[in-house]
Amino acid sequence: ETGVTQSPTHLIKTRGQQVTLRCSSQSGHNTVSWYQQALGQGPQFIFQYYREEENGRGNFPPRFSGLQFPNYSSELNVNALELDDSALYLCASSRGGRNEQYFGPGTRLTVT
């Protein structure tokens, strides 16, 4: 059974640019959730996708958007990057929205 994978591991972007982060869910999982984790804080929920539809959203502006594909992999897109977007972005997959979440290793985004 393959676990949750995320790419890239690290990236550096400039303020105002756009970024796409990718997540492959664990085999058999149909739900993906995305989190932002700033240094010294807990993960903050961005949104969840269930069977290609957004199924819950946290308090993040519309420039944070996502997609889920038929194979249940997912992308997180962030437009007009700001310095405060610098964080670890975590993806987690599950069987349904309320079951145990399996986390990926994260993508470290630095905005300069």
Place this chain on the structure above:
Amino acid sequence: AQRVTQPEKLLSVFKGAPVELKCNYSYSGSPELFWYVQYSRQRLQLLLRHISRESIKGFTADLNKGETSFHLKKPFAQEEDSAMYYCALLADTGGFKTIFGAGTRLFVKA
């Protein structure tokens, strides 16, 4: 407001001592609570959830709706318990949303 509060950033105990990691929540619905753990250089993973009522690695947590708490307890701490612990609440309001606390770092001294 939906919120999870972990009042201690760091908790340091000696091996063999009891440990309690505090978690309080604020939620108007029926709460579903979890403890997640992150060991050094490992991914965040589920430790336990209140509906399972299990003891995992000697840890237990009881949901107290009156005090809106879900404290994590272990009677005898082990060095391998040293990790970052996050309490989390599943909010089911127009879609699912998991709200994490800021986390407590547990350090078990030999």
